[in-house]
Amino acid sequence: MLELVLACTTVVAAATVAGVAQQRQKAALRRLEAYAHARGLGIARSSPRGGMRTPTLEGRDGDLVYVIDVVRLEGRLCTRVSARAPRGRSVRLRLWRRDATGTDVTDAYEVRARDASAAREAVEDAAGALLRLTVREDLWLASDGTRVVCAWTGIEPDARVLDAACEAVVRVARTHAPEAPYR
Numbered sequence: 001m002l003e004l005v006l007a008c009t010t011v012v013a014a015a016t017v018a019g020v021a022q023q024r025q026k027a028a029l030r031r032l033e034a035y036a037h038a039r040g041l042g043i044a045r046s047s048p049r050g051g052m053r054t055p056t057l058e059g060r061d062g063d064l065v066y067v068i069d070v071v072r073l074e075g076r077l078c079t080r081v082s083a084r085a086p087r088g089r090s091v092r093l094r095l096w097r098r099d100a101t102g103t104d105v106t107d108a109y110e111v112r113a114r115d116a117s118a119a120r121e122a123v124e125d126a127a128g129a130l131l132r133l134t135v136r137e138d139l140w141l142a143s144d145g146t147r148v149v150c151a152w153t154g155i156e157p158d159a160r161v162l163d164a165a166c167e168a169v170v171r172v173a174r175t176h177a178p179e180a181p182y183r
Contacts, residue, residue, distance in 0.1 A: 025077070028154075028156075028157055029055065029155060031157045032155060032156070033055055035159050035162055036068075039159075041057045041058060041059040041068070042058040042059070043056070043057055043058075044057075044058065055070075059166065061170045062086075064083055064084075064086045064170055064173055064174065065083065066083040066169055066170055067080075067083070068080070068081050068162060069082075073151060076153050077153070078151045078152060078153050078154070079152060079154060079165075080149060080150070080151040081165040081166055081169045082147060083147070083148050083173040084146060084173065085143075085145070085146050085148070085173050085174075086173065086174065087176075089145040089146060089176070090143050090148060090173050090174070090176070091122045091175045092113060092114050092115070092143055092144060092145045093111060093113035093123075093142070093143050093172070094111070094113070094141070094142040095109045095110060095111040095112070095123065095130075095141050095142075096140040097110075097133075097137060097138070105124075105127040105131055106123075108131060108134045109123070111123055118175065122143075122171070122175035125171045125172075125174075125175060126168040126171040126172055128167075129164040129165070129167035129168035129171065130164075130168050132163075132164035133161065133164050133165060135158075136152040136153075136161065137152075138152050139152040140152070141168060141169070141172065143172055143173070148172045148173040149169075150165045150168060
């Protein structure tokens with residue numbers, strides 16, 4: 001009998017925790033939609049993910065289109081900002097946050113790239129935005145030369161972090177790789 005009571009209590013507790021987590025996610029998604037309205041971004045509904053609809057936001061910076069969405073990466077809900085290089089190829093790099101934070105972007109992020117000088121130019125150009133992103137511990141930014149992606153765990157509630165991520169992605173996408181011709 002005691003085992004039955006413990007099993008029922010566990011099921012109720014798990015359901016309650018799941019319900020609270022789902023309510024937090026819904027609230028975070030509402031904030032994301034409010035961000036889109038405040039910034040004049042387009043909203044396109046995507047298919048349900050994990051039983052909930054997640055918005056896909058689309059913005060423009062000149063001729064460059066960037067997308068903000070919520071995706072599941074390695075089993076976790078993550079906020080992702082991505083953009084395609086507007087012409088030619090962007091620099092190829094991968095950066096992620098270091099354990100230590102500083103006032104210099106080189107203290108805050110570790111960078112891997114094929115062309116160190118082009119990567120340095122891209123990181124220096126996006127330095128202000130990248131420093132504002134150090135509040136997210138598991139943040140990473142990568143460019144394969146045609147697409148730039150920035151992502152971190154959770155549905156982002158802070159408009160300043162979303163603005164910084166958009167700025168960083170746009171700036172890296174606009175950094176032209178020296179070996180690639182312009183289209």
